[in-house]
Amino acid sequence: MHITKVIFRLKEKEINTKNRNKTFEGSPSLMRRAFLSSATFSARMEANALVRSITSNSLLTHRRRASDFYNNHGGQNRRAVNSTHANPKMNASADEDVESAVRELLGTSTTASELDDSSNTPSQGHSDVRKLPDFDVKVFDKFGMKAPPPRVPISDDPQHLLPVLPDVLKEHVIKHCRRMNITRWTLPQSTAMGVILEGRDVLCISPTSSGKTMAFLIPSLMQILSHAGQVPGMSTSGDKDSQDVGSSDATAQNLSALTRQRISTGEVCKFCEMDVFKTPVCSFTGHPHRIPVLDENAQHRRAAEKVKNLSAIVEPKLLIIEPTNELVTQVSNVARNFHCGYKICGATNDNRRNYNDSDVLVITPQRAVHLLLANRLTLRSVRVCVMDEVDSLLSTQFFDEMKVLMAALPKGGERAQRLLFGATLPPPTFEMIRREMLLPSHRFILATPASTPISVSTPSLTVANNSHQVTHTVLMVSRVEKLDVLLNLFETGVLRGDQRTIIFCQRGVTAIAHNIRDKLRQGTSASTQAVRVTWIAASETLAQRESAMKLFQSGVASVLICSDLVGRGIDFHNVVNVVNFAMPLEIEQWVHRSGRCGRHGMKGYVFSLFQPEDMRLAKPLVSILRQHNQLVPPKLQEYASKTFVDKFKNSLFHHPTKGYNPRNPEQHTPVIGRGAAKIPDYQQQAANSKFRPW
Numbered sequence: 275m276h277i278t279k280v281i282f283r284l285k286e287k288e289i290n291t292k293n294r295n296k297t298f299e300g301s302p303s304l305m306r307r308a309f310l311s312s313a314t315f316s317a318r319m320e321a322n323a324l325v326r327s328i329t330s331n332s333l334l335t336h337r338r339r340a341s342d343f344y345n346n347h348g349g350q351n352r353r354a355v356n357s358t359h360a361n362p363k364m365n366a367s368a369d370e371d372v373e374s375a376v377r378e379l380l381g382t383s384t385t386a387s388e389l390d391d392s393s394n395t396p397s398q399g400h401s402d403v404r405k406l407p408d409f410d411v412k413v414f415d416k417f418g419m420k421a422p423p424p425r426v427p428i429s430d431d432p433q434h435l436l437p438v439l440p441d442v443l444k445e446h447v448i449k450h451c452r453r454m455n456i457t458r459w460t461l462p463q464s465t466a467m468g469v470i471l472e473g474r475d476v477l478c479i480s481p482t483s484s485g486k487t488m489a490f491l492i493p494s495l496m497q498i499l500s501h502a503g504q505v506p507g508m509s510t511s512g513d514k515d516s517q518d519v520g521s522s523d524a525t526a527q528n529l530s531a532l533t534r535q536r537i538s539t540g541e542v543c544k545f546c547e548m549d550v551f552k553t554p555v556c557s558f559t560g561h562p563h564r565i566p567v568l569d570e571n572a573q574h575r576r577a578a579e580k581v582k583n584l585s586a587i588v589e590p591k592l593l594i595i596e597p598t599n600e601l602v603t604q605v606s607n608v609a610r611n612f613h614c615g616y617k618i619c620g621a622t623n624d625n626r627r628n629y630n631d632s633d634v635l636v637i638t639p640q641r642a643v644h645l646l647l648a649n650r651l652t653l654r655s656v657r658v659c660v661m662d663e664v665d666s667l668l669s670t671q672f673f674d675e676m677k678v679l680m681a682a683l684p685k686g687g688e689r690a691q692r693l694l695f696g697a698t699l700p701p702p703t704f705e706m707i708r709r710e711m712l713l714p715s716h717r718f719i720l721a722t723p724a725s726t727p728i729s730v731s732t733p734s735l736t737v738a739n740n741s742h743q744v745t746h747t748v749l750m751v752s753r754v755e756k757l758d759v760l761l762n763l764f765e766t767g768v769l770r771g772d773q774r775t776i777i778f779c780q781r782g783v784t785a786i787a788h789n790i791r792d793k794l795r796q797g798t799s800a801s802t803q804a805v806r807v808t809w810i811a812a813s814e815t816l817a818q819r820e821s822a823m824k825l826f827q828s829g830v831a832s833v834l835i836c837s838d839l840v841g842r843g844i845d846f847h848n849v850v851n852v853v854n855f856a857m858p859l860e861i862e863q864w865v866h867r868s869g870r871c872g873r874h875g876m877k878g879y880v881f882s883l884f885q886p887e888d889m890r891l892a893k894p895l896v897s898i899l900r901q902h903n904q905l906v907p908p909k910l911q912e913y914a915s916k917t918f919v920d921k922f923k924n925s926l927f928h929h930p931t932k933g934y935n936p937r938n939p940e941q942h943t944p945v946i947g948r949g950a951a952k953i954p955d956y957q958q959q960a961a962n963s964k965f966r967p968w
C-alpha cells in the first residue's frame with residue numbers, strides 16, 4: 275500500500291515540476307493492482323515491481339536510484355549511482371520515500387542505510403578493514419616434533435606474494451584482496467601457503483573463519499600453474515570472461531557469436547536462447563518451439579558434438595572435494611575470482627552440466643564417484659587434491675566414496691599433492707590420516723586463536739572457533755519447552771528481527787520452520803511479528819536451497835532455519851546469533867555451527883538449548899566452555915560429571931581437567947597426545963599395519 279502511495283507521490287511531483295504532459299506506461303489501476311498483489315512478496319520482489327512500474331523516461335533517474343538502493347540493500351550488484359541527469363533535491367526526497375517504504379515493507383524500525391550496512395557482502399567490498407583475530411600456529415612433522423619453517427616463508431602482506439605469483443594470477447589475487455579488504459594474511463594462511471608451495475602434503479587444522487579457503491586455493495592454483503610450466507591460453511586482462519568458461523576460445527564474445535549463429539539456423543530459440551531440440555516449450559513466450567530442418571553440415575556438426583559430449587572425459591588438474599553442494603558452489607565461486615585462465619567447474623549433485631575441459635573441479639564425493647563410474651571423470655592428471663572439511667569427508671557418511679576417489683588418484687611419481695583442511699578432527703581420523711594418507715614428509719599445521727589460554731587441550735583436534743568473539747549461553751530445557759524458550763528469546767529482544775540469526779535443527783526442518791514462523795507471527799510484540807523467516811531443508815532441491823540462501827544473504831529474511839547442511843564452512847556474513855534449537859550429535863558439529871557467527875572480527879552469540887537427551891555432549895561442552903571462560907550452568911556440570919564416556923581418555927592432547935602447567939615437562943610442546951612417544955612407535959605401527967583403509 276505504501277509503495278503505491280510513494281509511486282503516485284513521485285509521479286505527482288514529477289508532473290508538477292516539469293513533465294506535466296509525459297505519459298506513463300500502464301494505467302494507475304494496473305500499477306495499483308501490481309503493487310497490491312506484490313505486497314505479499316518479499317521486499318526484493320516489491321522493489322523490482324517498483325522499479326518495473328516506473329517506466330517513464332522522466333522517472334528514469336528515480337528508477338535507477340531505486341534499483342541501486344534495492345540492489346545495495348540486497349548486497350547485490352552494488353553499482354555507482356549515476357546522478358548526472360537527476361535533480362539532486364528531488365532524488366533525495368524520492369530516496370527518502372523509497373527508504374521509508376522499504377522500512378514499512380520489511381516491518382522493522384531499521385533505516386535503510388542501516389540495513390544496507392548490515393547486509394554487506396564481501397564480494398561487493400567492505401568500507402571497513404576487516405580485522406581477523408590473531409592466531410597461534412604450530413607446525414609439526416610426522417613425529418609430532420616442531421618442524422623447521424618453510425624454505426620460502428610467506429609474509430603476512432599480500433603484496434609480498436607478488437614475486438612468487440605467476441603473472442596470470444598476480445593482478446586478480448591483488449584485486450580480490452583489495453575487494454575483500456584483505457590487508458594481511460592470517461598466520462594460518464601464510465604458514466599453509468609456505469608449506470604447500472614446498473610441495474608437501476599438508477594437514478591443516480585451523481579455527482572457523484580463519485581464511486582456510488584462500489589458504490589452499492591460491493597455492494594450489496600456483497602449484498598447477500607451475501606444473502603446467504606455462505600460463506593457460508587466456509589473457510590476464512579482466513575483460514575476458516573466465517566465469518565457468520575460462521579456457522582459451524570459450525570467451526563471452528565467442529559464445530555470444532555462436533549463440534547468434536545458432537539463432538540464425540533456428541537451433542536456438544531467439545527468445546529464451548535454449549536449444550530447441552532439448553527444450554520443447556519456450557519459457558519466455560510459452561509457445562512450443564518450432565523444430566528447424568537442418569542442412570547437412572549442421573546435422574553433421576550436431577552429431578559430432580553429441581558424440582564428443584557423450585564420450586568427453588573430465589580430466590582435472592586440481593581436484594577440490596567438499597562435503598556439501600553449498601560448499602562446492604561457494605568454493606568454486608571464490609576460485610573463479612582469481613581468473614587463473616583455467617576452466618573452473620563446481621559439480622554439485624543436482625547439476626547435470628557438462629564439465630568438459632575443466633581443469634579445476636570442485637566436487638562432492640558422491641558426484642565424483644558417479645562421474646568416475648560413468649567413465650566421465652578421470653583423476654589421472656590430478657596434481658593437487660584438496661579435501662576441505664576433512665573430518666566430514668572421512669566420516670562414515672563419505673568413507674566408501676573417499677576410498678574409491680583415493681584409489682583413483684595417480685600413484686608413484688605422478689602422486690598428487692594432498693592438502694587436507696578442517697577446523698575439527700577426531701583423534702582416530704587424525705591417526706588414520708597421519709599413517710595412511712600422507713607422505714612422511716608431510717606437515718601438520720595446527721592453528722588456535724591466540725587468546726585461548728590452553729591452546730591444545732580439546733577433546734579431539736577440535737579447535738574452538740574465535741571464541742573470544744563469541745559468547746555462549748547454554749539453556750537447560752526440556753523437549754516440550756524448547757519452542758517457548760526460543761519465542762521468549764525473540765519477545766524479550768535477545769534475538770532481534772534486524773539481526774541475522776541461524777537456528778539449527780536436526781531433522782524435520784520444514785515443519786519446525788513453519789511452526790516457528792507461525793508462532794512468531796502470533797507473537798505479542800510487533801518486532802516479533804515482523805521477523806522474516808526462511809529455511810533450508812535437505813529434502814528441497816538445490817535451486818530451492820540456493821534461493822533460501824540468497825534470501826538470507828541479501829537480508830530479505832533475517833532468520834534462517836536449517837539443518838547441519840549449512841553448518842559447516844558456509845561463509846554467511848554478519849550473522850550475529852546462532853541458536854542450537856536441537857543440539858548436534860557430535861561436539862565437532864557444535865563447533866562448526868558456532869563458527870557461523872562471530873566471523874570477520876564481529877561479535878557473535880551462541881544459544882544452545884540443551885535437553886537431557888544431549889547428555890553425551892555435556893563433558894566436552896563443559897570443557898570447551900571452561901577453556902573459553904564462559905558460564906557453565908550447574909545442571910550441565912552435573913550431567914558432565916555423570917557422563918560415563920570420557921572422550922579425553924583417548925584424546926591426543928592434554929586432559930582438560932588436569933589443566934595446562936607450563937612447568938610440567940610432560941605437557942611441554944610439542945606434545946601431540948598425552949604421553950605420546952617422541953620417536954616413532956614401531957610396535958603400534960606394527961599393530962596397525964593390517965588396517966589399510968585405502
Ligand SMILES: Nc1ncnc2c1ncn2[C@@H]1O[C@H](COP(=O)(O)OP(=O)(O)OP(=O)(O)O)[C@@H](O)[C@H]1O
Pocket residue numbers: 396404405406454455456457458459460463480481482483484485486487488696697842843844845869874
Ligand atoms: N586475510 C584475511 N583478512 C580478512 N578477511 C579474510 C582473510 N582471509 C579470508 N578472509 C575472509 O574471511 C572469511 C572466511 O573465510 P573462509 O570461509 O575461508 O574461512 P574458513 O576458515 O574456511 O571458515 P570455516 O571453517 O567456517 O569454513 C571469508 O569471507 C574471507 O573472504
